[in-house]
Amino acid sequence: MSTQTPSSSTGSRWKSWITAQNIVVVVVLLLALVFPLVVDRPRFWLPNIGVRTLWMGTIAMSLVFLNRYVGLLSLAQMTFAGICSYGVGYFSVTMGWPIIPSIILSLGVGSLAGYVTALIAVRTKAIYFMMITLALSQVFYSWASQAIEVTNARRGIAPIPRPDLGFVNLNDITTFYYFALFLAVLSYAIFRYTAKSQFGLAIQGIKDSPERMSALGYNVNRYRTAALTLAAFVASIGGVILVFDRNQVDPSFVSLDATLNILVVAVVGGIGSLGGVFIGGFVFAMLQNFAQDFTDRYMTLTGLVFIGVLLFFPAGLVGLGPIIRRLFSKRAKTSASTGSSETPIAARRAGKNNKKGQHK
Amino acid sequence: MKSLLKKRLLPVVAIAATAGLVLSGCSAAGGGETKEIKIGVLATDKGNLAFGMDEAKAAIGVSMAAIGGTIDGGEIDGVPITIVYEGTDGTSASAQTAVKKLVENDGVDIVFGPVSGDEGETVVQYALTTPEVTYVNGSASPVGMTLAGADNFFRFHGDSAMWMGGLGDYAYNEKGYKKVYAIAEDYSFPYDNAGGFFSEFCAAGGDVTGNAWVPVGTTDYSSIIAQIPADTDAVYVGLGGADAASFLSQAVTAGVQKPLIGGTIAVDTTALSGDANIAEVAVGTIAGGPVPGPDYDSPEWQTFVAEYVKQPKAFPSPSIFSILYYNSFNSLLLALQEVKGQLGSPDQKDLRAALTALEWTSPTGPISLDGNRQAIVDNFLIEVVQGADGTLTTKQISQTSGVAQGTKTYDRFEGCPE
Numbered sequence: 054m055s056t057q058t059p060s061s062s063t064g065s066r067w068k069s070w071i072t073a074q075n076i077v078v079v080v081v082l083l084l085a086l087v088f089p090l091v092v093d094r095p096r097f098w099l100p101n102i103g104v105r106t107l108w109m110g111t112i113a114m115s116l117v118f119l120n121r122y123v124g125l126l127s128l129a130q131m132t133f134a135g136i137c138s139y140g141v142g143y144f145s146v147t148m149g150w151p152i153i154p155s156i157i158l159s160l161g162v163g164s165l166a167g168y169v170t171a172l173i174a175v176r177t178k179a180i181y182f183m184m185i186t187l188a189l190s191q192v193f194y195s196w197a198s199q200a201i202e203v204t205n206a207r208r209g210i211a212p213i214p215r216p217d218l219g220f221v222n223l224n225d226i227t228t229f230y231y232f233a234l235f236l237a238v239l240s241y242a243i244f245r246y247t248a249k250s251q252f253g254l255a256i257q258g259i260k261d262s263p264e265r266m267s268a269l270g271y272n273v274n275r276y277r278t279a280a281l282t283l284a285a286f287v288a289s290i291g292g293v294i295l296v297f298d299r300n301q302v303d304p305s306f307v308s309l310d311a312t313l314n315i316l317v318v319a320v321v322g323g324i325g326s327l328g329g330v331f332i333g334g335f336v337f338a339m340l341q342n343f344a345q346d347f348t349d350r351y352m353t354l355t356g357l358v359f360i361g362v363l364l365f366f367p368a369g370l371v372g373l374g375p376i377i378r379r380l381f382s383k384r385a386k387t388s389a390s391t392g393s394s395e396t397p398i399a400a401r402r403a404g405k406n407n408k409k410g411q412h413k
Numbered sequence: 414m415k416s417l418l419k420k421r422l423l424p425v426v427a428i429a430a431t432a433g434l435v436l437s438g439c440s441a442a443g444g445g446e447t448k449e450i451k452i453g454v455l456a457t458d459k460g461n462l463a464f465g466m467d468e469a470k471a472a473i474g475v476s477m478a479a480i481g482g483t484i485d486g487g488e489i490d491g492v493p494i495t496i497v498y499e500g501t502d503g504t505s506a507s508a509q510t511a512v513k514k515l516v517e518n519d520g521v522d523i524v525f526g527p528v529s530g531d532e533g534e535t536v537v538q539y540a541l542t543t544p545e546v547t548y549v550n551g552s553a554s555p556v557g558m559t560l561a562g563a564d565n566f567f568r569f570h571g572d573s574a575m576w577m578g579g580l581g582d583y584a585y586n587e588k589g590y591k592k593v594y595a596i597a598e599d600y601s602f603p604y605d606n607a608g609g610f611f612s613e614f615c616a617a618g619g620d621v622t623g624n625a626w627v628p629v630g631t632t633d634y635s636s637i638i639a640q641i642p643a644d645t646d647a648v649y650v651g652l653g654g655a656d657a658a659s660f661l662s663q664a665v666t667a668g669v670q671k672p673l674i675g676g677t678i679a680v681d682t683t684a685l686s687g688d689a690n691i692a693e694v695a696v697g698t699i700a701g702g703p704v705p706g707p708d709y710d711s712p713e714w715q716t717f718v719a720e721y722v723k724q725p726k727a728f729p730s731p732s733i734f735s736i737l738y739y740n741s742f743n744s745l746l747l748a749l750q751e752v753k754g755q756l757g758s759p760d761q762k763d764l765r766a767a768l769t770a771l772e773w774t775s776p777t778g779p780i781s782l783d784g785n786r787q788a789i790v791d792n793f794l795i796e797v798v799q800g801a802d803g804t805l806t807t808k809q810i811s812q813t814s815g816v817a818q819g820t821k822t823y824d825r826f827e828g829c830p831e
Contacts, residue, residue: 094517097513097514097517098518101510101513101514195628198599206599208600208601209505211534212541299509301538305531308504342514349458352459
């Protein structure tokens with residue numbers, strides 16, 4: 054499902070918006086909106102689960118966008134977010150500039166980092182692209198760990214208090230949560246819009262057949278560079294949420310662990326689904342907070358959950374929906390063969406499970 | 414379209430229901446008011462300081478056993494004490510998650526910990542935002558922690574600059590080192606640790622012939638060893654763990670003839686037990702820190718060591734972490750006993766007054782607090798010696814009493830610290 058057809062009919066415009074994807078989006082959004090009202094300890098749930106889910110999801114979404122629409126797996130998305138976080142810290146705390154220009158400038162710096170990375174990495178693909186982005190992210194990590202004049206080395210820049218932006222006071226945790234939610238939804242909208250735009254169709258074409266698109270006159274590398282820069286911009290939005298969530302920035306933001314966490318979030322949520330990353334982020338945040346209540350070997354538990362998701366839901370947790378649907382559907386066999394978005398393995402498994410059910 | 418809609422609606426409802434269940438189920442796991450004292454312990458249980466949790470539990474076990482309790486809790490004057498543990502990986506990120514969970518979700522009255530300096534600086538920042546909770550530090554040692562102005566944060570051990578207390582004078586006056594070259598890891602702990610040494614050494618009249626700040630995990634020291642100027646009297650080694658071991662073995666290979674001065678974690682058992690061939694450079698190394706030499710024999714120390722080794726997962730002898738965690742936790746328990754388990758309100762003022770006024774003789778000497786709620790403690794200078802059987806060990810040179818905190822924090826510096 055790498056390509057999407059733009060809605061053609063103008064008469065049934067409203068109807069065409071009622072898709073499963075949009076319904077999931079609305080339901081998840083409603084849940085996110087009522088989240089602060091239904092949790093009993095907002096001062097714990099909002100920062101540790103809510104806001105964390107949102108920044109992890111936003112950053113992971115930029116990874117998923119590149120993977121799904123451009124066919125490139127970038128391991129530098131956390132680094133772009135971290136660069137933006139560093140920017141906010143450096144401009145607003147070290148330089149003492151006003152907060153709004155600092156944030157805007159930092160978004161620019163994060164995007165610029167994406168652009169520069171693209172210039173270097175865009176001619177490669179598959180594992181080579183992954184290795185180059187990973188290497189560049191590690192270069193930045195090493196630099197951030199040592200550049201005491203800019204990043205304050207290991208100690209990092211702290212404190213970076215949540216500001217009162219004038220029109221909205223982020224000091225209040227509930228307000229900050231909704232601010233983060235707004236940014237996450239905005240990021241999602243940017244990607245959804247881009248995917249359906251001409252530009253989006255072109256990059257999807259490039260993903261499927263770069264040679265053919267090149268023959269048609271498209272400058273493949275330029276399109277990829279633009280897509281990477283856009284993804285870095287969205288990752289930077291995640292970085293803004295992140296830095297005000299943590300109230301500081303230090304090299305652990307851009308460490309290998311942090312990079313891999315984002316990859317895990319993307320895979321658990323569903324590497325092919327823009328919105329699924331928030332489910333992945335939620336599951337990951339829950340594990341980070343509660344896994345050690347059950348076992349001392351909580352890292353192992355997190356790993357097992359990851360392996361379990363990979364084994365049983367190769368399309369990520371968003372792949373769960375179609376699987377459940379098949380379990381209930383009487384026409385499981387036929388729908389498995391005409392199957393839609395998930396991989397053949399998941400479809401086969403769903404079919405098998407259904408067969409077992411029939412025997413009973 | 415309709416059937417498609419119907420088919421696709423099912424998973425949506427299922428996901429929504431699951432999410433709803435997860436939310437409601439988990440939020441029920443939250444608080445509940447009790448009249449007990451809940452202490453939340455932060456300690457490292459993964460990463461390169463993964464043994465921190467075991468050492469913390471051993472220390473708390475020794476302390477709680479004295480009042481008839483266990484590592485999970487006990488009772489003071491009829492007030493039950495519950496202790497909950499939260500593991501971290503030594504990074505600021507995990508400490509921030511863990512401390513928020515302890516305070517906001519588990520609803521602890523007192524936070525005890527953390528282990529590493531990176532974590533400590535984060536926890537202090539968080540303490541500033543939660544004045545209703547009292548924080549007692551575990552073993553985090555950055556100087557700035559007790560200078561950040563958090564009235565609810567207490568540290569019952571020295572900072573990493575204080576751990577060098579007396580060593581600069583000793584190196585200059587007793588050992589006669591006039592010029593020292595500095596090699597240290599490039600992060601906050603060695604900044605303060607080396608800053609403590611060199612500020613004293615330079616004030617005594619000493620000079621620095623150069624500083625090499627190396628990334629943590631550096632394994633090749635040959636180019637740095639080659640840079641040591643010929644007119645250097647001694648080399649300061651602000652490295653720890655595997656880095657220190659690598660440096661010592663390469664110093665032997667490269668034929669370094671200069672005597673060494675160790676940072677607090679440079680000449681621990683990891684570095685000394687690694688390779689017997691390092692004897693020619695390691696013997697004679699002087700170092701400072703909160704851990705006394707093996708020949709130290711105060712009665713409080715003997716009692717502590719005897720109790721410590723009975724704890725599950727304890728090392729053959731207490732590490733720096735268990736000593737600091739014990740001194741800190743026992744200070745907290747003594748203050749709780751002082752107020753008979755009544756924390757006082759608002760903001761646990763009785764407990765805080767008792768902590769501030771506390772004076773007791775710990776296994777490593779008398780402990781009291783200064784105006785910044787930072788301990789005034791004894792510090793130990795040790796020297797590496799070779800035992801009769803050829804193994805390397807340490808002997809205590811001196812015990813400096815009443816070492817108090819300075820007023821400045823250190824960053825990476827060139828030459829003498831400013």
